[in-house]
Every structure is written in structure tokens, then in C-alpha cells.
Amino acid sequence: MTTTDMEKTAPDSRARMATLFRYAALILLLVGLVLPFAAFIINSFAFRWFYPQLIPNEWSMDAWNSVLDDDLFNALQNSIVIALTVTITSLIIGLPAARALGLYQFRGKRVVEFLILAPTIVPGIAVAMGLNINFLRWNLAGEVLGVALVHLVPVMPYVVLTLSGVFANYNPEFEEQARTLGAGFFSTFRHVTLPAIFPGLVVAGLFAFLVSWGQYILTFLIGQGRVITMPVLLFTTIPGGRNPNIAAMSLVFIAPAVLILILTSRYLSGESNTVGGFGQL
Amino acid sequence: MTHVTLEQLVKVYAGSTKPAVNDFSLDIPSGKLIAFLGPSGCGKTTTLKMIAGLIRPSAGKITFDGDDILPIPTEKRGAVMVFQNYLLFPYMSVGDNVGFGLKMRGVDKRIIAQKVHEMLDLVKLPDIAKRRPAQLSGGQQQRVALARALITEPRVLLLDEPLSNLDAHLRDEMRELILTIQRKLKITTIFVTHDQEEAVLLADQVALIFDGVLQQYAEPAEFYQRPTSERAARFFGGVNFLPAKRDQNTVGTAVGTFRFTAPCIEQAPSGDVTLTIRPEQIRLAEAPEENTVIGRVRERIYVGTYTRYKITLGEHEIEAIRSADLPGSINEGDEINVTLPSDRIWVVPNAR
Numbered sequence: 001m002t003t004t005d006m007e008k009t010a011p012d013s014r015a016r017m018a019t020l021f022r023y024a025a026l027i028l029l030l031v032g033l034v035l036p037f038a039a040f041i042i043n044s045f046a047f048r049w050f051y052p053q054l055i056p057n058e059w060s061m062d063a064w065n066s067v068l069d070d071d072l073f074n075a076l077q078n079s080i081v082i083a084l085t086v087t088i089t090s091l092i093i094g095l096p097a098a099r100a101l102g103l104y105q106f107r108g109k110r111v112v113e114f115l116i117l118a119p120t121i122v123p124g125i126a127v128a129m130g131l132n133i134n135f136l137r138w139n140l141a142g143e144v145l146g147v148a149l150v151h152l153v154p155v156m157p158y159v160v161l162t163l164s165g166v167f168a169n170y171n172p173e174f175e176e177q178a179r180t181l182g183a184g185f186f187s188t189f190r191h192v193t194l195p196a197i198f199p200g201l202v203v204a205g206l207f208a209f210l211v212s213w214g215q216y217i218l219t220f221l222i223g224q225g226r227v228i229t230m231p232v233l234l235f236t237t238i239p240g241g242r243n244p245n246i247a248a249m250s251l252v253f254i255a256p257a258v259l260i261l262i263l264t265s266r267y268l269s270g271e272s273n274t275v276g277g278f279g280q281l
Numbered sequence: 282m283t284h285v286t287l288e289q290l291v292k293v294y295a296g297s298t299k300p301a302v303n304d305f306s307l308d309i310p311s312g313k314l315i316a317f318l319g320p321s322g323c324g325k326t327t328t329l330k331m332i333a334g335l336i337r338p339s340a341g342k343i344t345f346d347g348d349d350i351l352p353i354p355t356e357k358r359g360a361v362m363v364f365q366n367y368l369l370f371p372y373m374s375v376g377d378n379v380g381f382g383l384k385m386r387g388v389d390k391r392i393i394a395q396k397v398h399e400m401l402d403l404v405k406l407p408d409i410a411k412r413r414p415a416q417l418s419g420g421q422q423q424r425v426a427l428a429r430a431l432i433t434e435p436r437v438l439l440l441d442e443p444l445s446n447l448d449a450h451l452r453d454e455m456r457e458l459i460l461t462i463q464r465k466l467k468i469t470t471i472f473v474t475h476d477q478e479e480a481v482l483l484a485d486q487v488a489l490i491f492d493g494v495l496q497q498y499a500e501p502a503e504f505y506q507r508p509t510s511e512r513a514a515r516f517f518g519g520v521n522f523l524p525a526k527r528d529q530n531t532v533g534t535a536v537g538t539f540r541f542t543a544p545c546i547e548q549a550p551s552g553d554v555t556l557t558i559r560p561e562q563i564r565l566a567e568a569p570e571e572n573t574v575i576g577r578v579r580e581r582i583y584v585g586t587y588t589r590y591k592i593t594l595g596e597h598e599i600e601a602i603r604s605a606d607l608p609g610s611i612n613e614g615d616e617i618n619v620t621l622p623s624d625r626i627w628v629v630p631n632a633r
Contacts, residue, residue, distance in 0.1 A: 173368055176335045179355040180362040181382040182433060191381070195372045 043247035063244030075233040085148040086212040087205050094159035102167025120157045128221040142224035150222045151212040158207035166200030202267040283345050283436040283469045285309040290341035301327045302493045312467040316484035324493035325473045329439050333362045359436035367426040369414035376410030382433035400428040420451040440472035511632040521599045525556040532556050536594040537574045541626040554628045562625040563601035566617040576619040
């Protein structure tokens, strides 16, 4: 083989390797993400499903009938109310913070960044224990509002980090331009700032919603067992050992998250440059 | 038509001890086109943004037609700024961009559409209202930005380096357009530039700014004929500077004593001064008269329509320009008469 042959074949084999890796990644994704779903779906409709049956030979709606009760709807409602409250609140708090961190240099910026990131380092349970004492004093423990507030702790780092990335690529002169053209503070935000940061806002909101949606320990501690959200209900159902019920409930738990993910997927794709191609599969 | 005054404006940025703009006073007559000229970082854009209301002055006053406008927020001042990089809103059509100012004022949609049409005609860009800003060339974006500013009928139009992002021929075209529109609409206009040629070609009056301080405010020709400092003269292409001692209407230099008849300047009192004269005003190889000295031609640079000479006068060197169609030839090494006409000699204070 001459050197020119080598040069010709090398890119070919590299391309082939790349294709191979792409397929391997796709298969892994399918196995990792879709198969457990399939198992849940089958299980939730199964009457009995034992080894070595590949699929159950008897089907039933029993699991769904027993799971879809008032407790579940109540938990679902709590989860949605809390997650939406957390999403909106975290965006309102996070937006100015992220703007300051993304756009400006100021004394103590590093400290502020560290404090905002701290909840990802400090175990949530430690924070919740400390907060619990005060929340009890302020009658927030065992309340939906208290749970929503405590969810802000793990949510804020995601929101602020995502949005400060957006503001790092943002030119505030557009706002100055709008103001000299006669736009007041709110008009400027609505017509100039909001359209520019909207994709980032959706992604940050998505993080906020999902992080809140999946909280168990913080909800359990601050909710005092009186605020039942989907994860709390799921945890109390699992020890019962009725697999079809657990599967059905898990599907109800996952559904809103998947739905939101699909609805916002275009903001996660590589074409929107907010997250740098994050999520482009 | 708005008469603008700046009174002892000062801007000191937080964390800085040196003011970006210092004791800046200026009277801008209604309907005039004014240039803020100076090297980058001299405070000219800061001053522009203070007039727009985007930067709050540390001290001083700004008035429009005699009214103090500092308490008025940016959006109500009617001082519209066109930024150097145009800043067209990327997610709006060209038409929506141009109509933005009217929409903010709650003007009826049909009237906006009609006005947008008129404005795009005015900047000679009809039929592009439906396009996106990203589909336009730099020159077109600049015109759209101008139309977007003009549609609001601003009291004061502020242009930040309006020509610097354009290539040479677009620059000429844009300059013409700005001039035509400004003459037609008679909007008091201030533009910022670092290019003295641009300032001279466009402005009725030029404000030369160095280090946040107003050096000279005058008509363009004044900067060539009567600069108030060596630095101002250099910025406008002055090259000949001789240390001198002034005594009434004569200045003594190491080369000889010259008489000058130009009006006295307060900035250059008796004593140590600097003599300056523009290269094209020096007469070479003519019969000796008042203010004639002998110099030796060190270098001769032929530039086509004129020739540039570097001439040694004692221990100094001066530059002179001579039109190509004057009779007689001057060669390197020649000893020639160098005449500094007494009505062209100018005296500025010594540079510190």
C-alpha cells in the first residue's frame, strides 16, 4: 500500500466509524429510554406477567382503575400547582440575577456566582432541615406554599446558569435603541428583551419545572407528609409491591414531563443557539 | 428644529478618577449639523449618550429650546440615536423596525404603514418593508436605521459613527443622503466621528474633543486656518511646528524672525509659542520678500498633481506642497527661497 492509498482510505474509514458510533448511540438511547417505557406500559395493562413470558398472556384495566382515584388527581394537582409556581417565581427572581451575572462585571461577582451554585453542592437535606425550623415558626411547613418555596433552592442554580448564558450573548444596546425611539421600560422589555431571550427563558423554565416535578425529599420534609405530590404518592405506593399499579402511576408521573419536553423541543434543538446545540439528538 | 445647549457637562464613570467628559459646554443652533470629532475614547460617544438620556451626567445641564431635559426620561426626550452597528431588531420585518417608534406612541396602524412607506422612499429603499434585516446589506441596514429614527420626527438626531462601518463608495453615498435629508428636514443633528475628513465634509460646525475636553468649536475651515492648539492643528494634518518667541506681531525662531498679520490669539500670549503654517501655504523659490529665508531641499516626493518637499531650515525641517503646474523645477539638494506669507503664519501656545 502506498501513502496516497492510505490518505484516500483514512477519511473513508473514519466516516464509517462515525456512522457506526451514531447508530450505536441511537440503539443505546432506545434501549435506555424507550424500553423501560415499554415495560411500564405493558406492565400497567397486565393482569399477570411472570417469567418466562415475553408478554403477559392476560390483560386487564385493573391497575388503571385502582390508580386513577382522587388521591392521584389530588397529588397531580399539587405537583402541577407547585411546579408552575416554582417555574414562574424562579424566572422572575432569576432573570435580574442572570442579567447582572451575564452582562456586567462587578465586585464580588465570583462570590455571588458561588452562592447561587451552592445548592448544587450543599446536600438539599441539610438546607431543608435548617429551613424546616423557620418554616414551622412561620406556619409554612405542611403548606403548598412552603413546599414551593423550598423547591426554589435546588431550582435557582439551573435557572440562573441557563439565563446568564443567554445574557452573555446579549447586546443591551438594543434596549437603549428602543428607548431612544420612545419605548418605555415595559415596552422595551416586551418588544425587545423578551423576544431575544425567549428561547432561553423556555429552557430555563423547563429546567425549573422538571427539577420541581421530581423533588421528593424536600417535599416530604417541608410538606410534613401533608402536601402529597406525585413523587410522594409514588414512594408510598412502591412498597405495596403491586407492579401494575406502580407502572401505571409512574406513567402518570412521567407524562407531563414528557409532554412539556416535546412541546418545547424546538427551543432545545441546535437551531436555537441558546443552549449551544444541547439536546440535538 | 431644536436649539440644544450643553452646560458644563461632566461625566465621571464609577471606579474611575479621571472624568470621561469634563466641563463640556456647547451651543448647538437649531437645525444645524454638528460633528463631535476626536480620537476614540475621547468622550464623544459618552456625550452623545448623555444627550440621548442613556448616560446620566455627573454634573452639568442639557437644554432643548431652553428647557432642562435631564429630568425627562430617554423615551420622552425625542433625541433619537442611530448606533454605529445599526441595531435593527432581528425578529421584526424591516417595516416593523421602521414603524417601531410610532407603534410605541400608539399611532394608528394604517398611518404607520403609510409613514413607513414614505420613510423608506426618503432613504431610497422602497419595497423592502417585508424583508428581514438579516437579508439586507450593511448600507441598506444603515438606511433603514436612519428611516427608523426619522419617522419619529425627532427633536435631535444623534448619529454614532454613521459612516465608519461602510466601504468607501457606500460612504460617499450615505454622506450625500444624510446631508440631503438633514437639509430637507432641518433636524438638529449631532454626529460622532474620529475622521476629520468626514467631519469637514458633513458638518456645519465641528466640536473637536480630546480627553473629554472641548478643544475647539468652529466651522470646518477654521481648523485649517486658525487651530487653537498644536494638537488640533496636527489632527487636521498640520505638520510644520517651529518653537518661537512672540513679541507683538513678530515671532522669532532659530531660523529667523517672521512678521505675522493674522489676528491676535488670546491662547498664544507673548513669550514662548509655536509657529505653524500649512504645507500648501508656503511659497518656494520665489523672489525674496518679507518672511523669506533660505532652505535646502532634502527630499522631493512627486504625488501627481502636486509635489511634496521636505526642506531643512537650520536644525528644523518643514514640509511644503507645490502645485505641479508652477513653472521652474526644484531638485533635491537645491538651496531655495522659502517664503512664509505673513497672513498665513499662525501662532499656537506651546504644547506642554
